[in-house]
Amino acid sequence: MQTKTNKLSITSYLNFAQLLEVYRGNHEENRLFALKYKSPDKKPIKMLLLWAKEYRFHLTQGLNSKAFVAYIGTTTQLLAFLFLLTGFLTGLGLLSYSGDAPVNITYYLFFAMIVPLLSMLVSLFTMFSRGGVAEFFSLFLSLHWLDKLVSFLPLESKKTFSKEVLLPDELTKWMMIERMQRISLLFSIGLVMALIFVVVVKDIAFGWSTTLDISVNSFHSFISTIALFWKDILPSAVPSLELIEISQYFRLGERLDKELVANANQLGAWWQFLAMATVFYAIVLRFIFWIFSYYGYQKILHKELLSLDGVTTLLREFSTPFVSTEATQGEKHLEIVKEDNLQVQNFMRKSYPNILGWNFSKDEILLANDSKEITYSTVASVGGSNTFLEDENKAKSISKTALLYVKSWEPPTMDFVDFLELLIENKKVDTIHIYPLGTVGRYYESDAKDISIWKRKIQGLKSEKVWIIDD
Amino acid sequence: MIDIVNDKYSYPKFAVVGHPNKGKSSIVSSLALDDSVQIGDTPGTTQVKRGFPLTVDSKVIYELFDTPGFQRARRILSWLKEQEPVSADKRPKVVARFIDEHREDKRYLDEIELLEPIINGAGIIYVVDASKPYGPEYEVEMEILRWTGQPSMAILNLIGNEDYRDEWKMALGQYFRLVRTFNPVKAIFSDHMGLLESMAQLKEEWTVSIKVAIGILNNLHQQKVEQSVHAIVSNIQSTLSYVYVQEIKAEKATKEEQKSAKEKYRQEIMAQEKKMEKEIEFIWNHRSIGKVENLVIFEDIGLFSKESASIFGLSENELIITGASAGAVGGLSIDAAFGGNTLFLASIFGGIIGGVGAMVGFGNLYEVKILGKNLGKRELTVGPMKNLNFPYILLGRSLYHASIVAKRSHALRENIELEDEEFFTEQIIDSDTRKKLEKLHVKLRKGDEPSSEMIEEYHKIVLQSFLRLLR
Numbered sequence: 001m002q003t004k005t006n007k008l009s010i011t012s013y014l015n016f017a018q019l020l021e022v023y024r025g026n027h028e029e030n031r032l033f034a035l036k037y038k039s040p041d042k043k044p045i046k047m048l049l050l051w052a053k054e055y056r057f058h059l060t061q062g063l064n065s066k067a068f069v070a071y072i073g074t075t076t077q078l079l080a081f082l083f084l085l086t087g088f089l090t091g092l093g094l095l096s097y098s099g100d101a102p103v104n105i106t107y108y109l110f111f112a113m114i115v116p117l118l119s120m121l122v123s124l125f126t127m128f129s130r131g132g133v134a135e136f137f138s139l140f141l142s143l144h145w146l147d148k149l150v151s152f153l154p155l156e157s158k159k160t161f162s163k164e165v166l167l168p169d170e171l172t173k174w175m176m177i178e179r180m181q182r183i184s185l186l187f188s189i190g191l192v193m194a195l196i197f198v199v200v201v202k203d204i205a206f207g208w209s210t211t212l213d214i215s216v217n218s219f220h221s222f223i224s225t226i227a228l229f230w231k232d233i234l235p236s237a238v239p240s241l242e243l244i245e246i247s248q249y250f251r252l253g254e255r256l257d258k259e260l261v262a263n264a265n266q267l268g269a270w271w272q273f274l275a276m277a278t279v280f281y282a283i284v285l286r287f288i289f290w291i292f293s294y295y296g297y298q299k300i301l302h303k304e305l306l307s308l309d310g311v312t313t314l315l316r317e318f319s320t321p322f323v324s325t326e327a328t329q330g331e332k333h334l335e336i337v338k339e340d341n342l343q344v345q346n347f348m349r350k351s352y353p354n355i356l357g358w359n360f361s362k363d364e365i366l367l368a369n370d371s372k373e374i375t376y377s378t379v380a381s382v383g384g385s386n387t388f389l390e391d392e393n394k395a396k397s398i399s400k401t402a403l404l405y406v407k408s409w410e411p412p413t414m415d416f417v418d419f420l421e422l423l424i425e426n427k428k429v430d431t432i433h434i435y436p437l438g439t440v441g442r443y444y445e446s447d448a449k450d451i452s453i454w455k456r457k458i459q460g461l462k463s464e465k466v467w468i469i470d471d
Numbered sequence: 472m473i474d475i476v477n478d479k480y481s482y483p484k485f486a487v488v489g490h491p492n493k494g495k496s497s498i499v500s501s502l503a504l505d506d507s508v509q510i511g512d513t514p515g516t517t518q519v520k521r522g523f524p525l526t527v528d529s530k531v532i533y534e535l536f537d538t539p540g541f542q543r544a545r546r547i548l549s550w551l552k553e554q555e556p557v558s559a560d561k562r563p564k565v566v567a568r569f570i571d572e573h574r575e576d577k578r579y580l581d582e583i584e585l586l587e588p589i590i591n592g593a594g595i596i597y598v599v600d601a602s603k604p605y606g607p608e609y610e611v612e613m614e615i616l617r618w619t620g621q622p623s624m625a626i627l628n629l630i631g632n633e634d635y636r637d638e639w640k641m642a643l644g645q646y647f648r649l650v651r652t653f654n655p656v657k658a659i660f661s662d663h664m665g666l667l668e669s670m671a672q673l674k675e676e677w678t679v680s681i682k683v684a685i686g687i688l689n690n691l692h693q694q695k696v697e698q699s700v701h702a703i704v705s706n707i708q709s710t711l712s713y714v715y716v717q718e719i720k721a722e723k724a725t726k727e728e729q730k731s732a733k734e735k736y737r738q739e740i741m742a743q744e745k746k747m748e749k750e751i752e753f754i755w756n757h758r759s760i761g762k763v764e765n766l767v768i769f770e771d772i773g774l775f776s777k778e779s780a781s782i783f784g785l786s787e788n789e790l791i792i793t794g795a796s797a798g799a800v801g802g803l804s805i806d807a808a809f810g811g812n813t814l815f816l817a818s819i820f821g822g823i824i825g826g827v828g829a830m831v832g833f834g835n836l837y838e839v840k841i842l843g844k845n846l847g848k849r850e851l852t853v854g855p856m857k858n859l860n861f862p863y864i865l866l867g868r869s870l871y872h873a874s875i876v877a878k879r880s881h882a883l884r885e886n887i888e889l890e891d892e893e894f895f896t897e898q899i900i901d902s903d904t905r906k907k908l909e910k911l912h913v914k915l916r917k918g919d920e921p922s923s924e925m926i927e928e929y930h931k932i933v934l935q936s937f938l939r940l941l942r
């Protein structure tokens with residue numbers, strides 16, 4: 001059973017359920033929260049309620065629980081008052097004594113003992129049945145009928161929550177049972193109050209009578225059985241055989257037994273027994289029942305809270321370390337320039353005065369020339385393991401037209417662009433043809449994708465001297 | 472002033488560096504399970520370094536850095552060499568001085584971005600594209616990296632179709648202790664772990680941290696698998712028991728009402744499937760999959776289509792065997808086994824679907840009932856799903872989608888093609904598993920609440936199938 005610290009109310013349940021509808025956080029936040037409260041693995045309900053408190057501000061449209069709790073509270077209070085009053089009035093009615101005939105204790109016992117016991121039995125059946133059977137038993141619960149009655153009344157508050165608040169059947173059942181016990185308790189208290197009141201303000205003669213053929217002795221043993229629970233503590237509240245004998249009466253017209261009248265002063269002694277019977281059967285027993293139903297209600301409340309949609313995830317997030325592998329800050333995305341093919345030629349000349357190879361060795365350049373059947377006057381390797389100074393000198397010494405081999409698969413680096421700018425700045429050079437070559441393995445054939453990277457880069461330089469060869 | 476941090480207690484850091492456009496960002500993206508990284512054809516896509524820490528509850532275990540590619544490596548090396556000659560142990564200080572002195576120099580933005588984390592203690596992961604031939608121009612970069620004095624390894628990425636790994640290994644082996652092949656696009660979880668194992672060897676002090684990281688990532692992976700299975704099973708549960716309810720005015724539902732109710736029923740189920748798929752993509756950190764058109768080609772194939780049934784569903788024979796063995800058909804006619812789509816039923820609901828469609832068709836998967844005549848409120852209800860085949864289709868699709876998402880590299884930016892048709896039913900659900908699964912299907916079909924043990928059992932089976940697909 002739950003400890004007191006874990007007491008859960010229908011309000012917290014409803015608020016929590018409503019919060020889950022609009023907000024569940026994410027793993028990172030929820031784990032952080034759990035770590036803040038240090039006991040991420042312990043007492044799930046407590047953690048959940050703390051969580052709900054922390055994030056309650058997400059519930060901006062007002063709480064559904066308010067109207068519901070107000071409604072259920074009012075109904076219960078109303079009923080409680082009615083029951084107390086009914087108990088008291090029933091008591092008064094049962095004990096009404098005109099002096100003509102004694103008050104029949106069997107009537108009283110019926111309401112103070114048999115009715116409560118029967119109602120507890122119904123509650124018991126309701127508790128341990130489910131679905132349709134439980135529904136059947138709940139028909140015997142007065143709260144059920146009152147609820148039905150109220151639902152026909154045009155109450156504003158009822159309308160607002162009936163759409164939002166959907167309690168699970170089991171929970172509704174236990175909530176009703178628990179309230180039923182409290183209310184019934186009040187009925188019995190009313191009864192006892194009436195008894196004490198009547199005993200104080202009047203002198204009452206009690207008697208018993210029955211049409212059944214019951215001997216005084218068996219009635220005595222019946223009464224003693226009822227009084228079994230308090231006969232040691234309060235012997236005066238156990239009617240003696242003598243009392244039982246003198247208080248039996250028969251209603252024959254207006255006439256009362258002479259003996260009864262003669263002993264009238266002793267007949268009041270029954271009241272202690274009646275008070276104890278009410279206290280024990282209708283109050284103490286009911287109280288125990290109420291405690292029991294209260295724990296049952298708490299248990300179901302816990303269970304239903306834990307089975308709300310999203311709770312499993314929440315609890316898992318509390319107890320599982322949050323692992324992140326992603327970048328912490330965003331990325332400024334690069335804008336991709338479109339190519340427009342302005343500086344592209346799809347043929348080469350047959351002969352070039354200067355042939356340069358960027359990141360190619362001299363041998364590689366010669367091999368390419370051979371394969372492409374190009375004649376030349378000078379060839380030079382640039383980039384690669386050459387030094388800057390060497391490259392700079394080569395760039396300066398060139399004139400007219402230059403063919404520049406590049407590796408198509410290697411995107412142009414700024415190092416290359418620097419070199420190209422030297423060539424562009426060289427006034428003697430009028431045309432630069434850049435020829436991206438594929439790998440030898442593929443007979444210098446390049447991927448269109450690679451060529452397009454080169455095109456875009458060269459286009460960005462905005463120089464009329466530079467052309468890309470794409471054959 | 473940057474000082475060279477050799478803090479033994481700080482977490483390991485790794486800078487992924489290399490030439491532009493060789494897949495540095497792709498590698499980081501796949502290792503960090505982050506699909507938001509910009510990856511592109513254009514060299515210089517990455518312009519500033521970006522950290523990708525692996526954190527557990529905000530505690531950093533290691534951090535990866537994506538960096539821009541080398542742009543002016545030659546200039547830097549020549550600057551380094553121009554400085555007063557120093558002994559090898561002082562070289563890192565020279566590199567640090569280079570960074571300090573060139574912060575304002577726009578020409579070295581990229582290099583400073585890439586060298587800074589290394590000088591701050593990050594290990595080097597040098598990326599090359601080994602589908603292209605080796606060139607001596609790379610030696611400049613490797614030499615600079617050698618000057619930093621940090622532990623380093625090289626990754627051979629194969630972007631194209633050719634394979635020059637042998638020549639690369641010869642060259643890289645002289646500069647790097649470890650050379651590994653890693654393809655960020657194809658890599659699955661076990662490849663990641665393999666790469667991490669190598670990274671753990673780079674520096675003694677890092678080994679423990681990286682082993683811890685491997686443990687964490689393994690755990691995370693398992694959690695993701697679990698969560699995916701959970702999402703799949705919950706969706707199956709809610710879909711199979713889903714009932715669409717619509718109020719109707721007249722005594723009987725009109726043809727239009729029936730048609731629209733069935734349509735709404737289907738749409739809701741499809742929406743649930745979509746939602747589940749989104750959830751799974753979220754679990755596996757694929758946030759931007761939505762931007763990819765038709766991640767899996769089967770998005771074109773509707774859940775209720777003939778194609779889906781023939782790819783993911785059971786064959787006619789399997790259906791009969793499954794149905795009979797699970798006692799699902801029982802006294803019912805063969806109608807149920809064939810999805811209630813014999814001529815008789817088909818004619819009632821209109822629209823006769825011919826050929827294969829009739830066998831596994833989706834014309835009458837579900838019962839249409841009219842309820843509540845005596846309450847004065849008539850309701851047309853569609854569902855729960857009566858077609859025996861449907862749960863298998865749904866499960867097959869879900870598992871397939873989940874496995875694609877789970878295996879998908881975060882470096883991928885394109886869609887994936889559907890594999891051979893026979894692949895599914897055979898691999899995902901064999902006849903043995905089918906019998907076990909059918910138990911739950913029967914229960915849900917009847918609209919009964921299944922026990923938690925039953926769901927757990929189902930869970931286990933789905934988990935096994937999922938793990939099989941992940942291999």
Ligand SMILES: Nc1nc2c(ncn2[C@@H]2O[C@H](COP(=O)(O)OP(=O)(O)OP(=O)(O)O)[C@@H](O)[C@H]2O)c(=O)[nH]1
Nearest residue numbers: 491492493494495496497510511514515516517540
């Ligand atoms: N097919 C295939 N393509 C790849 C692979 N790795 C990278 N790519 C492609 O190569 C191109 C460059 O990839 P990125 O990851 O952006 O390269 P990077 O080194 O970060 O480039 P920068 O940031 O520009 O220096 C992209 O078009 C990728 O799709 C691979 O393993 N296989």
Ligand SMILES: [Mg+2]
Nearest residue numbers: 495496516517
């Ligand atoms: Mg990049």
